[in-house]
Amino acid sequence: MSDGGSYYQRDRLWHPPAYTPGYKTSVTRSPQRALLSFDNSISEMTGPTFGHSIIGELDNDLILNFAKDGEPIGQRIIVHGRVLDENGRGVPNCLVEFWQANAGGRYRHKKESYLAPLDPNFGGCGRTITGEDGSYRFRTIQPGAYPWPNGPNDWRPAHIHFSVFGHAFAQRLITQMYFEGDPMIWKCPIVATIPDREAIERLTAALDMNNTVPMDSRAYKFDIVLRGRRSTLFENRMEGN
Amino acid sequence: MAQTLGHLKESASQTAGPYVHIGCTPNYCEIEGVFPEDLGTRMILGDVKGERIRIVGRVFDGTGTPLKDALVEIWQADADGLYPSPQDKRGTADTNFTGWGRSPGDMQTGEFRFDTVKPGRVPAKNGALQAPHVTVWIVARGINIGLHTRMYFGDEDAANAEDPILSRIEHRSRVPTLIAPRTAEDGMPVYRFDIRLQGPDETIFFDI
Ligand SMILES: [Fe+3]
Numbered sequence: 001m002s003d004g005g006s007y008y009q010r011d012r013l014w015h016p017p018a019y020t021p022g023y024k025t026s027v028t029r030s031p032q033r034a035l036l037s038f039d040n041s042i043s044e045m046t047g048p049t050f051g052h053s054i055i056g057e058l059d060n061d062l063i064l065n066f067a068k069d070g071e072p073i074g075q076r077i078i079v080h081g082r083v084l085d086e087n088g089r090g091v092p093n094c095l096v097e098f099w100q101a102n103a104g105g106r107y108r109h110k111k112e113s114y115l116a117p118l119d120p121n122f123g124g125c126g127r128t129i130t131g132e133d134g135s136y137r138f139r140t141i142q143p144g145a146y147p148w149p150n151g152p153n154d155w156r157p158a159h160i161h162f163s164v165f166g167h168a169f170a171q172r173l174i175t176q177m178y179f180e181g182d183p184m185i186w187k188c189p190i191v192a193t194i195p196d197r198e199a200i201e202r203l204t205a206a207l208d209m210n211n212t213v214p215m216d217s218r219a220y221k222f223d224i225v226l227r228g229r230r231s232t233l234f235e236n237r238m239e240g241n
Numbered sequence: 242m243a244q245t246l247g248h249l250k251e252s253a254s255q256t257a258g259p260y261v262h263i264g265c266t267p268n269y270c271e272i273e274g275v276f277p278e279d280l281g282t283r284m285i286l287g288d289v290k291g292e293r294i295r296i297v298g299r300v301f302d303g304t305g306t307p308l309k310d311a312l313v314e315i316w317q318a319d320a321d322g323l324y325p326s327p328q329d330k331r332g333t334a335d336t337n338f339t340g341w342g343r344s345p346g347d348m349q350t351g352e353f354r355f356d357t358v359k360p361g362r363v364p365a366k367n368g369a370l371q372a373p374h375v376t377v378w379i380v381a382r383g384i385n386i387g388l389h390t391r392m393y394f395g396d397e398d399a400a401n402a403e404d405p406i407l408s409r410i411e412h413r414s415r416v417p418t419l420i421a422p423r424t425a426e427d428g429m430p431v432y433r434f435d436i437r438l439q440g441p442d443e444t445i446f447f448d449i
Pocket residue numbers: 101156159161258
């Protein structure tokens with residue numbers, strides 16, 4: 001199969017729409033005009049690349065990468081999976097960045113005011129680059145749920161934020177990972193911006209007992225799918241018409 | 242029923258939330274010692290070809306308030322119109338130029354800033370040249386899926402007039418939302434590109 005064509009159109013009925021009044025901040029931050037569509041040019045089909053050399057030894061270890069005088073408090077987990085494209089192929093050399101609250105549901109951020117305590121040994125950020133088969137892995141503390149100002153009593157389910165680069169700027173994606181079995185998923189206005197229940201389940205990582213480290217860490221498997229690319233097998237002929 | 246195509250669905254987007262800077266620019270929000278520097282801070286790595294420029298701007302919500310929790314990324318060609326990406330098979334881009342920048346915006350004003358070079362022209366699919374442009378991607382709390390737009394250059398009237406994307410925009414009054422006027426600051430060319438998420442001057446966003 002030949003690559004090199006433009007990227008499959010984004011399914012805007014699968015992604016959350018811009019305007020979702022249940023998530024109040026979207027009301028003034030959602031474009032109201034129709035998006036302008038055009039076929040990818042080379043500007044969208046290229047994107048930055050990041051060498052494995054930028055990744056430090058502890059970048060994918062949130063248990064140790066901010067530890068000062070001990071390890072962070074909370075449940076130790078491994079998060080692993082693959083970055084795939086819509087054709088089901090692993091996407092190698094993909095920068096994946098992640099950030100999260102600590103075990104109590106508190107972020108290390110000036111503007112964060114939740115009463116749960118900061119953990120002096122937990123920063124809450126990490127990154128890695130996918131291997132040849134698109135696989136990635138990191139170790140962290142299971143984040144806590146936290147309340148947030150939206151409705152009078154809205155809570156975020158436990159989640160990890162992900163930022164993913166594919167090979168093209170058209171593939172750029174930010175999303176969140178949820179945890180299998182968490183009842184808070186179905187009460188969250190941000191989750192509910194996604195119209196399709198199946199799309200939400202695809203963002204929910206499965207408990208993966210086969211990849212646990214006995215007496216140490218549980219594991220969750222989370223695959224991320226980026227836009228796929230058309231084949232250019234027939235492109236020369238198509239352009240002739 | 243027909244056979245299934247077996248394609249996977251793209252992972253659904255979720256908002257970057259209020260703390261995107263923790264993950265993408267941790268040093269900026271005082272999480273130090275994890276990464277040596279924030280990625281995307283420097284686009285120019287050495288002796289670079291082309292004209293050095295600065296791009297600044299703010300992102301405004303529908304009430305005219307500037308966002309202070311946005312993350313703006315840009316992607317552009319080098320001065321010769323080549324992308325520093327293995328997907329660009331036309332040649333090798335300037336090795337002292339990354340083509341990619343990321344800005345968390347100023348903590349007080351929300352102003353983003355990129356020190357870069359003016360990009361050269363790159364072809365569209367049919368071979369016609371596009372006007373020089375910078376691809377822009379915006380995420381923030383309240384933005385459910387990252388917004389793509391483009392910045393064009395205010396001193397490129399002739400190229401802008403024949404650009405295949407600018408020239409096909411039906412509502413001509415909206416074209417200026419994509420064009421950054423050229424000014425100067427400390428003897429340096431500065432292009433100001435303000436982005437409006439809503440309102441009469443809503444920026445044109447793309448479904449690419
Ligand atoms: Fe969060």
